[in-house]
Amino acid sequence: MLSPVIVALDFPDQQQALRFAQGIDPALCRLKVGKELFTASGPSVVDALHQLGFSIFLDLKFHDIPNTTAQACLAAARLGVWMVNVHASGGPAMLDAARAALDKCAKPPLLIAVTVLTSMDTANLRAIGIGDSPEAQVLRLARLAHAAGLDGVVASPLEVPSLRQALPAQFQLVTPGVRPSHAARDDQQRISTPADALRQGANHLVIGRPITQAADPQRALEAILAEIRPYLGG
Numbered sequence: 001m002l003s004p005v006i007v008a009l010d011f012p013d014q015q016q017a018l019r020f021a022q023g024i025d026p027a028l029c030r031l032k033v034g035k036e037l038f039t040a041s042g043p044s045v046v047d048a049l050h051q052l053g054f055s056i057f058l059d060l061k062f063h064d065i066p067n068t069t070a071q072a073c074l075a076a077a078r079l080g081v082w083m084v085n086v087h088a089s090g091g092p093a094m095l096d097a098a099r100a101a102l103d104k105c106a107k108p109p110l111l112i113a114v115t116v117l118t119s120m121d122t123a124n125l126r127a128i129g130i131g132d133s134p135e136a137q138v139l140r141l142a143r144l145a146h147a148a149g150l151d152g153v154v155a156s157p158l159e160v161p162s163l164r165q166a167l168p169a170q171f172q173l174v175t176p177g178v179r180p181s182h183a184a185r186d187d188q189q190r191i192s193t194p195a196d197a198l199r200q201g202a203n204h205l206v207i208g209r210p211i212t213q214a215a216d217p218q219r220a221l222e223a224i225l226a227e228i229r230p231y232l233g234g
């Protein structure tokens with residue numbers, strides 16, 4: 001089974017991340033290395049996770065001038081990761097530069113754009129000068145990302161239906177803010193269950209604390225997979 005679950009490895013250091021990863025079957029999920037873990041441990045954690053057999057989403061959400069972003073994407077590609085991301089709000093020139101840089105790679109990682117963070121709601125958007133709803137802003141940024149030739153976007157599960165309608169089927173939808181019905185919401189605002197996200201057309205589910213903080217993470221992962229099995233293609 002090609003699992004849609006990407007476990008967010010939000011740990012403070014490599015030792016804790018590897019201890020967690022050693023208790024998880026790489027056939028059941030991919031792993032996401034984000035800012036906390038990568039800042040603490042650097043590329044060595046990516047190498048170690050590759051050696052354990054995991055595919056890695058390097059989630060550093062690059063957002064900078066086009067040249068800097070493009071070079072950062074290339075550096076990520078050299079680590080052999082499966083997926084990298086940038087902020088769509090970096091604008092068309094930045095997205096084009098990231099795409100052009102990765103197109104030079106023999107085997108480029110998937111290039112994904114973050115739209116509106118799942119921790120943001122209408123009030124937060126208004127506070128940074130955006131009067132549109134999260135859904136309208138997500139759609140605008142996703143169209144920009146698609147026009148620049150990116151492989152997909154990160155958005156909350158709540159926007160998946162409108163994104164699926166507006167963009168081609170092969171455009172990848174990566175959804176954090178996913179919570180099994182029994183789990184705490186934490187700091188996420190725009191959430192849904194794993195089954196709902198897939199039913200609406202999400203391709204990949206990013207799930208952190210409901211798995212990483214579980215008493216038995218492998219069991220928590222298996223329970224989520226059992227819940228979503230009816231919605232998996234193939």
Ligand SMILES: O=C(O)c1cc(=O)[nH]c(=O)n1[C@@H]1O[C@H](COP(=O)(O)O)[C@@H](O)[C@H]1O
Binds near residue numbers: 008085154177207210
């Ligand atoms: O790019 C992401 O992965 C991301 C984008 C977003 O809009 N919201 C979001 O929560 N994430 C990431 O998804 C993960 C969610 O973790 P949990 O809230 O613990 O499930 C974290 O690692 C976030 O950095």
